[in-house]
Amino acid sequence: xxxxxxxxxxxxxxxxxxxSLNCTYSNSAFQYFMWYRQYSRKGPExxxxxxxxxxxxxxxxxxxxxxxxxxxxxxxRDSQPSDSATYLCAMTFSGYSTLTxxxxxxxxxxP
Amino acid sequence: NAGVTQTPKFQVLKTGQSMTLQCAQDMNHxxxxxxxxxxxxxxxxxxxxxxxxxxxxxxxxNGYNVSRLNKREFSLRLESAAPSQTSVYFCASxxxxxxxxxxxxxxxxxxxx
Numbered sequence: 001x002x003x004x005x006x007x008x009x010x011x012x013x014x015x016x017x018x019x020s021l022n023c024t025y026s027n028s029a030f031q032y033f034m035w036y037r038q039y040s041r042k043g044p045e046x047x048x049x050x051x052x053x054x055x056x057x058x059x060x061x062x063x064x065x066x067x068x069x070x071x072x073x074x075x076x077r078d079s080q081p082s083d084s085a086t087y088l089c090a091m092t093f094s095g096y097s098t099l100t101x102x103x104x105x106x107x108x109x110x111p
Numbered sequence: 112n113a114g115v116t117q118t119p120k121f122q123v124l125k126t127g128q129s130m131t132l133q134c135a136q137d138m139n140h141x142x143x144x145x146x147x148x149x150x151x152x153x154x155x156x157x158x159x160x161x162x163x164x165x166x167x168x169x170x171x172x173n174g175y176n177v178s179r180l181n182k183r184e185f186s187l188r189l190e191s192a193a194p195s196q197t198s199v200y201f202c203a204s205x206x207x208x209x210x211x212x213x214x215x216x217x218x219x220x221x222x223x224x
């Protein structure tokens with residue numbers, strides 16, 4: 001079993017839809033959970049991160065962590081064509097250890 | 112602020128050739144990283160440097176060497192390229208010793224024939 005599992009997609013939605021992107025993980029020692037967005041042929045950029053359990057909101061984006069289920073989610077409200085990208089989850093044991101990435105989910109938002 | 116820059120953007124090598132990928136950051140970050148990204152494999156850490164003068168192996172270090180030339184620059188060398196090293200290579204950096212907020216460069220697309 002891989003440490004971090006992420007459905008590769010593509011996930012296709014119409015503009016304005018609510019999008020849910022998810023990752024599952026196997027190691028309960030992970031404490032920091034990140035979401036990176038990667039546009040085609042570009043480097044990843046950090047969207048947001050959470051520490052331990054709970055929710056974090058930033059504009060149209062909400063990150064959610066359920067440590068009891070080893071499951072993290074990224075919700076995108078009012079999705080836009082400009083949200084079309086690959087979304088990578090990542091996690092780490094502490095702020096000072098290396099990151100473990102998921103393989104990424106490709107999202108396509110059609111106008 | 113350019114952020115993280117990488118050169119070259121594209122490179123084609125023949126098996127057995129050597130090359131160095133260059134990375135520089137202008138954010139005064141202490142930590143720098145080299146990743147490779149392959150279809151279906153995600154991002155995998157090759158080497159990282161927590162501070163100037165230190166380097167450590169990541170998940171897939173075989174076939175690579177690195178040099179932390181100074182605080183700004185971190186280079187990745189392929190001594191004898193192999194087709195299995197065909198990939199997109201990303202350099203990243205982060206503030207202090209924390210790994211969480213990493214800033215990535217635009218990538219180098221390398222093909223080894």
